[in-house]
Amino acid sequence: SQTIHQWPATLVQPVGSPLSLECTVEGTSNPNLYWYRQAAGRGLQLLFYSVGIGQISSEVPQNLSASRPQDRQFILSSKKLLLSDSGFYLCAWNRAEIRAGELFFGEGSRLTVL
Amino acid sequence: AQSVAQPEDQVNVAEGNPLTVKCTYSVSGNPYLFWYVQYPNRGLQFLLKYITGDNLVKGSYGFEAEFNKSQTSFHLKKPSALVSDSALYFCAVRGLVTGGFKTIFGAGTRLFVKA
Numbered sequence: 001s002q003t004i005h006q007w008p009a010t011l012v013q014p015v016g017s018p019l020s021l022e023c024t025v026e027g028t029s030n031p032n033l034y035w036y037r038q039a040a041g042r043g044l045q046l047l048f049y050s051v052g053i054g055q056i057s058s059e060v061p062q063n064l065s066a067s068r069p070q071d072r073q074f075i076l077s078s079k080k081l082l083l084s085d086s087g088f089y090l091c092a093w094n095r096a097e098i099r100a101g102e103l104f105f106g107e108g109s110r111l112t113v114l
Numbered sequence: 115a116q117s118v119a120q121p122e123d124q125v126n127v128a129e130g131n132p133l134t135v136k137c138t139y140s141v142s143g144n145p146y147l148f149w150y151v152q153y154p155n156r157g158l159q160f161l162l163k164y165i166t167g168d169n170l171v172k173g174s175y176g177f178e179a180e181f182n183k184s185q186t187s188f189h190l191k192k193p194s195a196l197v198s199d200s201a202l203y204f205c206a207v208r209g210l211v212t213g214g215f216k217t218i219f220g221a222g223t224r225l226f227v228k229a
Contacts, residue, residue, distance in 0.1 A: 006157075042221055043219060043221040043222055044158075044204070044219045046218075049216075090157055090158070099215055100165045100208060102148055102160040102163055103150075103160070103217060104160070105150075105158045105159070106157050107156060107157045108155070108156065108157050
């Protein structure tokens with residue numbers, strides 16, 4: 001069966017510090033990978049998605065970047081965090097070969113920038 | 115452009131009563147529609163989806179959803195609510211946009227089931 005792991009679960013960082021959130025998927029190959037941010041426990045905003053190694057699409061201009069160094073690894077990064085980067089970050093995947101494929105989410109990483 | 119609207123921020127029902135969480139959508143072409151549930155401090159879990167065929171879709175935990183093409187709606191329903199159904203529910207649409215297929219989520223509806 002497929003699983004998705006996301007870490008760290010909780011992170012408190014000072015303004016201006018770097019960030020690295022990691023996500024890995026097991027039990028499948030060549031998944032589509034996504035990073036979402038959820039603010040104030042409500043709607044989801046798509047930040048980045050990837051259809052393959054080294055292929056990253058950004059949905060909104062921001063202080064964050066994403067990378068996919070391996071097929072099932074997706075990393076969200078920042079060189080200098082802003083207060084506005086605080087939120088709940090969710091990694092997700094779905095099957096590239098299925099158009100109507102549902103998303104499978106990790107447990108999330110809660111980032112607080114102080 | 116595709117979009118999803120969940121007109122209710124919150125829905126309150128008594129345990130044992132039927133529940134409905136509303137969703138309307140806008141998408142070019144045939145829609146792929148989804149419902150997800152989120153419990154506090156957790157990731158989203160897939161409940162059900164509509165691709166084609168029967169307008170009534172059955173999913174996990176006794177939930178079902180009715181696709182209505184003329185009203186562009188995909189309301190989530192359950193005949194008898196449980197206290198444990200209390201959570202945040204998201205409707206989503208997946209459609210073809212520039213660059214490929216994208217999934218867009220509604221703002222979410224918080225469901226409170228009272229004992």
